[in-house]
Amino acid sequence: MLPNEPSGSSWRANLIGLQTIVIKEVTRLLRIWPQTILPPVITTTLYFIIFGKVIGSRVGTMGGVPYMQFIVPGLVMMSVINNSYSNVVSSFFSSKFQRNVEELLVSPLPNSIILLGYMSGGIARALLVGCLVLLVSMLFMQTTTLYSIPITLAVAFLTAALFSIGGFLNAMLARKFDDIAIIPTFVLTPLTYLGGVFYSITLLPEPWQTISRCNPIVYMVSAFRYGILKHQLSSDMIDIEIGLAFAAIGLFIVGLFGLALWMLKQGIGLRT
Amino acid sequence: MMPTTNPALEIRNLSKTYRDGTVALQGIDLEVPPGEFFGLLGPNGAGKSTTIGIVTSLVTKSAGAVRAFGIDLDHDPAGMKRQIGLVPQEFNFNQFEQVQQIVMQQAGYYGMPRGPAREQTEKYLRKMGLWEKRQTGARMLSGGMKRRLMIARALVHEPQLLILDEPTAGVDIELRRATWSLLEEINDQGTTVILTTHYLEEAEALCRHIAIIDHGRIVENTDKKSLLAKLNVETFVLDLETAAPEALLVDGYAHRLVDPLTLEIDVPKERSLNEVFAILSRQHVNVLSLRNKANRLEELFVNLVEKKGQNADAAE
Numbered sequence: 001m002l003p004n005e006p007s008g009s010s011w012r013a014n015l016i017g018l019q020t021i022v023i024k025e026v027t028r029l030l031r032i033w034p035q036t037i038l039p040p041v042i043t044t045t046l047y048f049i050i051f052g053k054v055i056g057s058r059v060g061t062m063g064g065v066p067y068m069q070f071i072v073p074g075l076v077m078m079s080v081i082n083n084s085y086s087n088v089v090s091s092f093f094s095s096k097f098q099r100n101v102e103e104l105l106v107s108p109l110p111n112s113i114i115l116l117g118y119m120s121g122g123i124a125r126a127l128l129v130g131c132l133v134l135l136v137s138m139l140f141m142q143t144t145t146l147y148s149i150p151i152t153l154a155v156a157f158l159t160a161a162l163f164s165i166g167g168f169l170n171a172m173l174a175r176k177f178d179d180i181a182i183i184p185t186f187v188l189t190p191l192t193y194l195g196g197v198f199y200s201i202t203l204l205p206e207p208w209q210t211i212s213r214c215n216p217i218v219y220m221v222s223a224f225r226y227g228i229l230k231h232q233l234s235s236d237m238i239d240i241e242i243g244l245a246f247a248a249i250g251l252f253i254v255g256l257f258g259l260a261l262w263m264l265k266q267g268i269g270l271r272t
Numbered sequence: 273m274m275p276t277t278n279p280a281l282e283i284r285n286l287s288k289t290y291r292d293g294t295v296a297l298q299g300i301d302l303e304v305p306p307g308e309f310f311g312l313l314g315p316n317g318a319g320k321s322t323t324i325g326i327v328t329s330l331v332t333k334s335a336g337a338v339r340a341f342g343i344d345l346d347h348d349p350a351g352m353k354r355q356i357g358l359v360p361q362e363f364n365f366n367q368f369e370q371v372q373q374i375v376m377q378q379a380g381y382y383g384m385p386r387g388p389a390r391e392q393t394e395k396y397l398r399k400m401g402l403w404e405k406r407q408t409g410a411r412m413l414s415g416g417m418k419r420r421l422m423i424a425r426a427l428v429h430e431p432q433l434l435i436l437d438e439p440t441a442g443v444d445i446e447l448r449r450a451t452w453s454l455l456e457e458i459n460d461q462g463t464t465v466i467l468t469t470h471y472l473e474e475a476e477a478l479c480r481h482i483a484i485i486d487h488g489r490i491v492e493n494t495d496k497k498s499l500l501a502k503l504n505v506e507t508f509v510l511d512l513e514t515a516a517p518e519a520l521l522v523d524g525y526a527h528r529l530v531d532p533l534t535l536e537i538d539v540p541k542e543r544s545l546n547e548v549f550a551i552l553s554r555q556h557v558n559v560l561s562l563r564n565k566a567n568r569l570e571e572l573f574v575n576l577v578e579k580k581g582q583n584a585d586a587a588e
């Protein structure tokens with residue numbers, strides 16, 4: 001018989017638990033890379049070709065940079081958002097569906113560790129895909145310098161964290177496989193397209209500009225564009241002040257994380 | 273160390289009403305002393321899995337209290353979960369993961385570092401006869417192997433209380449007996465075992481104490497010997513030559529006419545069948561054949577397996 005864990009070492013036990021989930025999640029997304037990594041890279045490359053090369057050449061410049069270059073940050077952000085969300089929603093929902101989520105529910109792991117574990121998979125996939133897409137975009141852009149790597153990375157990381165929680169919430173509420181496509185189709189995609197990926201919201205007439213400021217994705221795209229293009233872009237093309245953008249993203253993360261923990265505690269969608 | 277005086281499991285006034293209004297438990301009390309081999313029996317839908325679900329945190333309770341080794345579910349859920357290993361009624365592992373990975377992961381969820389986790393995994397996979405299959409995807413295992421995988425997974429953190437929800441459902445008779453001796457071994461080493469089953473024979477072979485639950489209430493809670501005395505009645509099915517008279521009377525025996533040619537009758541083990549036949553003869557009811565109702569299929573199956581074995585021997 002193993003000695004019972006004294007409570008002092010439970011943070012260590014939790015760390016091992018977290019590590020176990022992280023390894024499981026990362027192994028999963030790497031194992032099925034033709035479903036998780038390849039398609040987003042192909043899709044975004046097509047975006048670059050169509051919007052950047054074909055259409056962009058007619059649009060000319062925006063904010064002092066070629067249109068192609070202007071949309072790169074938004075397109076990368078779009079894949080960060082989609083991939084973090086869909087990784088967690090499909091992984092967590094399928095563990096609900098196959099019931100192996102019960103392995104976690106019967107274990108002594110706290111809910112926060114379960115949540116962080118699944119988020120890590122979403123973040124890993126988003127960053128991996130994001131980097132690949134950014135590398136591909138460099139082939140299309142004239143320049144290969146980023147304004148600030150720390151800001152760029154931080155925005156990508158926080159955005160991935162946020163949408164990983166979103167995917168987790170979606171998976172908790174989903175009852176069937178169809179339910180995991182509802183939020184991406186009816187909420188994420190419209191918000192992304194209206195989130196300043198293809199244009200600066202400063203170009204919009206009122207009241208659309210003010211309405212756009214209620215869209216959280218605007219903050220992420222703007223901050224990401226800041227991190228990549230600040231040195232080349234005319235300043236009136238930065239939609240949101242960078243500090244405000246970080247604050248907004250941080251607030252969203254705290255809010256959704258709290259909501260997810262509360263729902264886990266209630267056992268919503270998990271315990272009958 | 274836990275004081276050993278605390279019950280391994282203590283359930284007080286536990287009730288559960290599911291969200292759709294189904295009342296699954298209506299205030300049950302159970303106490304399982306440490307080291308016990310405890311059987312929880314009852315018909316389909318009686319509330320066995322619900323009880324186990326609440327104890328293992330898969331189901332939320334509506335009211336009542338649950339403690340394992342004195343640790344309260346509400347006050348220290350993680351502490352209580354650490355004491356328990358669960359073999360659920362339905363397969364609940366990821367079908368796309370490998371056998372070894374599934375057990376290793378579970379050890380990780382319980383905070384076991386990689387080295388010990390690997391050793392424990394090997395130990396229990398060997399014990400379950402699954403070591404050769406460790407690299408196999410779980411979906412490729414046979415039904416019996418899947419059940420044993422879940423037993424290995426439940427044991428990997430060496431819980432003090434092992435709960436098994438119908439561990440031998442759909443398992444063939446030979447494998448079932450192998451599972452039994454394994455559970456006995458685990459119990460001999462000091463682990464408290466709680467088991468649900470539909471096979472009376474299984475409870476009879478393993479459990480020292482048996483509780484029977486029906487419609488969310490405990491209707492019987494006693495040691496096996498007293499229960500067996502109560503169950504000491506055999507049901508026989510009699511095929512009759514001619515239709516029995518409407519007013520057939522078999523005084524002193526519970527009986528029912530299934531159809532005019534088939535009579536079911538309960539005979540306490542200490543009473544002679546001759547008496548029954550005498551009563552029937554007096555009413556000019558002739559019996560063509562008779563069979564034992566309980567476990568008929570099972571006995572038939574055992575006979576078949578044994579015959580097969582003999583044929584194989586003869587062929588050599």
Ligand SMILES: Nc1ncnc2c1ncn2[C@@H]1O[C@H](COP(=O)(O)OP(=O)(O)OP(=O)(O)O)[C@@H](O)[C@H]1O
Nearest residue numbers: 272290292294296315316317318319320321322323
């Ligand atoms: N998730 C659920 N939602 C609603 N009702 C449920 C749910 N799970 C079980 N029940 C109901 O609760 C009652 C008890 O079910 P439970 O699964 O505990 O029975 P059981 O004794 O394990 O039966 P079995 O021997 O068939 O496994 C049944 O009426 C069942 O229909």
Ligand SMILES: [Mg+2]
Nearest residue numbers: 320321322361
């Ligand atoms: Mg059941």
